[in-house]
Amino acid sequence: MESWRTVYDFADRLPNFGVMAIPLLLAAGGFGLYQHHKASTDETLMPVFGITKRRYQMLMGRILMGFAGLIALIVIPSQLLEYTRTRQAYTQRQYQTVEGAVADFDPMPYGGHRHETFTVAGVPFAFSDYDETDYGYNHTASHGGAIRAGLRVRIAYLPTERKNVILKLDTLAARPPDGR
Template structure:
């Protein structure tokens, strides 16, 4: 049987960069605070706030950015390396017990293939496959698939071609 690859972590690239980059906005604001006060865009704060707020704000923003980058990059590079080095379990079969995620979220999409349960959400920051059917994903009941996974994380998803 031939398959078409619909997701491959090694081809998708580092998709979670935006999560870590979001912290850069706050890093920039932290550095810009004295300038914004000087030009009158912000009112001069009380002395205690001048002394403590900026360092804590800036420190937290930098910490958030570094930790979120390290976490998401580690997730991506680790899963991609596992797929390249054939460390992934391969699960093949028909999608059963498919439970789609509502468009608004609030519940993971889930399904079972060969007694292996998978669940994911579009709103989860992960390197693995997470495109729900309500947002254009390919999974549906009765679909024949081949999944390369580490636990519940889908590194590669292939869908069987119609005969």
């Protein structure tokens, strides 16, 4: 006896707070650098820039804060917008489904540098462990993912301009003989 087993479901996903935290951590580091050297008494003159080491470090802290702040202003809203858009499409069932055997399977090498690709009933899919620009399934076979050539799958996906984003992935699994 066979049964469907859910491997990935967007419903269990939260916004990618890790990606959003990176520019905030860099900004905090810049602020720390600025504050640390603001209190410093090192007035050693740097011959290349003609300013003191203390002022140079304070300037570097400000530059890091500004750069990271700018990145945060771009990354955080775009991540939240992508998550909200995907959540809305998922909850309103604005996705498509396909069921069948995985064909044309081309796994991503362990080191990355390209997407894992396959088709199901003629519908193409591509993803990578290193591409977190969307909230779809991205766990490649080389890193322990479930997709294999010939595997029967049921996929709910959101067609986008770039690719078909996998929102739910079910695989056909053999049920134990005792029926559990």
